[in-house]
Amino acid sequence: MKPEPRLVEVRRNVLKHNDLVARELRARFQREGIAVVSLVSSPGSGKTRFLESTLSRMNSRYRVAALVGDLATENDAVRLARSGAPVKQIVTGTVCHLDASMIRSSLEEWHLADVDYLFIENVGNLVCPASYDLGEDVRAVLMSVTEGEDKPLKYPAIFNGADVAVITKMDLCEAAEFDLESARANIQAVRPGLRVLCVSAKTGEGMEEWMEYIESLTPAQK
Amino acid sequence: MHELSIATSIVELAEEEAERRGVRVVAVHLTLGQLSGVVTEALAGSYDIATAGTLLEGSRLVITEAPVVVFCPACRERRTLPSVQLFQCPQCGTPSAEVIEGRELQVTALEVE
Numbered sequence: 001m002k003p004e005p006r007l008v009e010v011r012r013n014v015l016k017h018n019d020l021v022a023r024e025l026r027a028r029f030q031r032e033g034i035a036v037v038s039l040v041s042s043p044g045s046g047k048t049r050f051l052e053s054t055l056s057r058m059n060s061r062y063r064v065a066a067l068v069g070d071l072a073t074e075n076d077a078v079r080l081a082r083s084g085a086p087v088k089q090i091v092t093g094t095v096c097h098l099d100a101s102m103i104r105s106s107l108e109e110w111h112l113a114d115v116d117y118l119f120i121e122n123v124g125n126l127v128c129p130a131s132y133d134l135g136e137d138v139r140a141v142l143m144s145v146t147e148g149e150d151k152p153l154k155y156p157a158i159f160n161g162a163d164v165a166v167i168t169k170m171d172l173c174e175a176a177e178f179d180l181e182s183a184r185a186n187i188q189a190v191r192p193g194l195r196v197l198c199v200s201a202k203t204g205e206g207m208e209e210w211m212e213y214i215e216s217l218t219p220a221q222k
Numbered sequence: 223m224h225e226l227s228i229a230t231s232i233v234e235l236a237e238e239e240a241e242r243r244g245v246r247v248v249a250v251h252l253t254l255g256q257l258s259g260v261v262t263e264a265l266a267g268s269y270d271i272a273t274a275g276t277l278l279e280g281s282r283l284v285i286t287e288a289p290v291v292v293f294c295p296a297c298r299e300r301r302t303l304p305s306v307q308l309f310q311c312p313q314c315g316t317p318s319a320e321v322i323e324g325r326e327l328q329v330t331a332l333e334v335e
């Protein structure tokens with residue numbers, strides 16, 4: 001006779017492995033005195049341009065490095081390498097997000113003690129990256145003025161999990177008829193108290209404030 | 223779409239439990255928080271593909287969606303949010319960023335025989 005099914009309690013986190021690797025990375029970054037900033041956004045919101053400008057501004061004063069996730073190409077790494085900083089591309093293939101193991105294996109050949117700031121550009125996607133801790137200190141979520149003010153309401157999980165929001169392409173604000181106040185209100189609705197910076201990598205607007213924010217992250221031991 | 227890889231992780235986890243306990247799994251119970259970053263329908267749709275050819279083939283995935291619970295600093299109480307688009311206390315309207323529950327992506331139980 002076929003036995004009746006019975007229920008056994010398990011309580012196991014599905015992404016436990018990722019969380020463990022992320023925790024290990026975070027401890028290592030702390031030990032080596034590195035501040036780690038990750039960037040998430042939808043495709044085309046200007047992450048790479050913003051990061052390029054960030055690296056160029058920091059490169060003379062700090063030892064900066066970047067990891068860049070992309071589905072298929074190495075174009076972003078080539079663009080970012082123009083800043084003079086060491087850059088490594090992580091081609092994820094069909095995977096729509098970076099995970100902690102990808103970060104760990106990408107760092108294998110790097111001597112982390114020689115780095116002050118590590119930037120991680122995630123794959124352009126506002127859904128999947130929300131599930132994966134990468135061991136970063138700070139997660140910045142970017143949205144451009146051309147995307148519409150309601151982006152935070154459409155993707156509350158990623159905005160809620162971020163440490164700072166950056167509104168990019170501010171030079172196009174007027175042309176795009178972007179309502180900055182409404183965008184700010186939407187960000188605050190899904191993440192009360194979240195710091196919001198408005199920048200244009202093209203004109204340099206707001207980049208100083210971003211630099212100040214980044215520099216405030218410098219780990220105490222350096 | 224990372225639901226297929228999530229589904230594969232669920233299957234691996236359940237297979238491991240099944241082998242360890244020497245049982246056959248007929249259903250996996252999963253709690254999915256509204257802030258987990260995982261889409262319920264997409265995950266449910268990926269499950270059959272992920273289980274094909276594994277010990278879990280033919281099993282069911284039972285998903286319980288968990289709402290977001292925040293701590294209201296004014297009421298000093300846990301509050302369940304009616305919407306993830308507005309992080310404020312549904313009673314007094316005070317904004318709250320202190321998430322207590324809602325990020326779960328957890329296998330809570332297995333139905334076995």
